[in-house]
Amino acid sequence: MTGDSSFGPLAGDFSGRFVLDGPLVRPAAGDAFARPASGDMAALEQGRIVALKHKRAVQDVPGPAAGQAVLKDALSAQPFDAAVTGFVLACLPRSKAPVLWVSDRKSRQENGRLYGAALKGVTLLRVEVSHPRDVLWAMEEGAACAGLCAVVGEVHGAPPVLDFTATKRLALRSEASGVPVWMIRSGVAEGLSAARERWRIGSVPSMPHPHDPRAPGAPLWEAELFRARGRAPGTWIAAHDPAAREAADRLRFLPRGAGGGDAGPAHLAAGAAG
Template identity: 40%
Template sequence: MDALRASELPVALGNGADEWSPDLQLPHSMWEIFGSMDDVAGDALALAFAQKHCAAGGEGWRWLWVQDARSTRSSGRPFLHGLPPPLRSGFIHVEAGSAADALWAMEEGVRCGELSFVIGEIVGDPKVLDFTAIRRLVLAAERNGVMLYLLRREGFANLSAARLRWRVTAAPSALHRWNSMAPGVPRVRAELFRGRGLRPGQFWLEHGVGSHEPDHSLLVVPDLRDRPVEPDYRATG
């Protein structure tokens, strides 16, 4: 699955609602995204969130992706030319030897005001990734106004100080605009199971599409339903 295609803001729950939406303005902090080894839906969602949060900063973003050794062995390194074009030139990759080193690199990243955002990737539940470690990352991210998206591959959702916590899986793509036999825009199914001041919920998400490729808008789409039979098949049915 291809990767889906800012300054600190006050908390705003929009129209008095407590439900999350892509247009909700939240302060830069740390979000946890739980996913499996079997797909890159978590990576895609983190990149989509990052572009949505940082779009106000214009092009030329500088950002950091940190992986521990188990992440690199399990899912490989990020592929530069598979990233959204605006993110390629400012991409910095760190491969840490251990989870402890990866957490240190993430914390140093969010302390750097020159970075637009940081993506961290850790497999499983290493002992160093406890409530205290996550709290340190949250405080550093919020103090310096740099978003941190922590990808938890096959991780267990223990007690955490993260502002938002997601579970994500790949979903069937949208229908193609011109060819009903081809896949359309990638989609993910995301469950917000914890959010400070927000009600839990489940969402089907995709990027808004401009003339040829996804833009910075992140859209909530309706749940999938049985699709109508194509006219040619209906005629021969």
């Protein structure tokens, strides 16, 4: 029996046992989900048959891998909110290689322009065009350039040229060349996408200022992962600490509480103080 092709090449029977040749497995109906043990994951990577009851080949870590060469979407939760731009900048890998940043006219009107001289650890090659069609062309050409650290494109709304086929081309080019690609979408941006991960980012009240309780502190973002392959969806409070010693600690996540998330900034502030 062959599994759903959208989940990668699978083979198995009705007992919930599969051979895994792709990055994600689909269990039989009724199987519970849990994180796989290390031995089970080794068996998955080798393509051996494993029982999937009470197991899951999905990562629970929310943070996007900076150097992962896939297409990822970042949608703005509300108009004129710079949170989505800050989140993508925090997710970019730190490298001496430049980042190609392409934006259309309407995106610049709503999101503004990046000031490259103020960005530490990021070298920008900024391209400004008028039409989303030109953004997609520049992104696809840039994604084929191994000399780039990453490619970021800003498209406003849901233009007809930004369909599933266009995003699939970007995803394939990114995975073939090893260049991470981010698509920032502002305005009404619902629609199909071949992105491996789709995030919705919005601003929340900042952390307390360490020296003045009346002044705003470091920014905080509400990061909702609403679609992903190989990663569990969820909503978190995210904070960026550019001074962290380890790269993995620069972008920190705390689950968004059901009571409105007031505990999130407090816990992140406590962690920063510690």
